[in-house]
Amino acid sequence: MKGQTNRLIIDNTLQRKLRRNMTDAENRLWRHLRARQMAGFKFRRQHPFMDYILDFVCLEKHLVIEVDGGQHLDCERDNVRDQHLREAGFRILRFWNNQVLQEIDAVTALILTAVDKEDAEAASPTPHPSPAKPNSF
Numbered sequence: 001m002k003g004q005t006n007r008l009i010i011d012n013t014l015q016r017k018l019r020r021n022m023t024d025a026e027n028r029l030w031r032h033l034r035a036r037q038m039a040g041f042k043f044r045r046q047h048p049f050m051d052y053i054l055d056f057v058c059l060e061k062h063l064v065i066e067v068d069g070g071q072h073l074d075c076e077r078d079n080v081r082d083q084h085l086r087e088a089g090f091r092i093l094r095f096w097n098n099q100v101l102q103e104i105d106a107v108t109a110l111i112l113t114a115v116d117k118e119d120a121e122a123a124s125p126t127p128h129p130s131p132a133k134p135n136s137f
Contacts, residue, residue, distance in 0.1 A: 022046075025067050025097035026055060032108050033065075041115050050088065052081055057090075061115045066094045 022030065022045070033043040033056055043065075047057045056065040064085055068078075082092050093114055100107050 023067065023069070023097060025095075025100040028104060029056065029065070029067055029095075029100050029107065032104065033111075038108070039112060039115050050084060052085070054085075058115060061117075062090050063111075063114055064090045064092045065111060066092065067097060067100055068094055069097050 026045070030045055032038065033045075036042055038058075041058045041060055043056050043058050044054075045056050047054045047059075049057070054064050055067050057063065066078075078094075085092055091114065093111065095107055
């Protein structure tokens with residue numbers, strides 16, 4: 001894994017604010033990821049890396065999980081961010097807010113499959129519902 005966190009992000013209290021003000025979907029997913037509940041792997045929330053703050057990350061498995069609202073639909077900045085994270089050795093799973101809120105069992109099953117994968121290059125496709133379903137949470 002390559003890269004260092006931007007000093008402005010480390011010195012800033014942004015990630016603490018984001019932890020305190022997580023969306024309903026982020027809170028719901030965090031209840032399933034925290035305390036090594038996902039196959040014994042440690043997940044961090046609102047973790048700084050490079051110029052980004054990652055929603056959730058398992059550093060041991062190089063897996064980033066992003067929970068997105070409708071504002072992320074076809075977002076070029078997300079594509080650039082994902083490319084930087086892939087170059088740093090991460091796999092990325094993205095879920096819409098409504099997926100997490102309405103289909104938490106399916107979401108956690110996909111995450112469990114991803115952490116169980118031994119080959120870091122064999123990332124599963126980024127799960128996204130059809131563009132007609134984004135939730136504006």
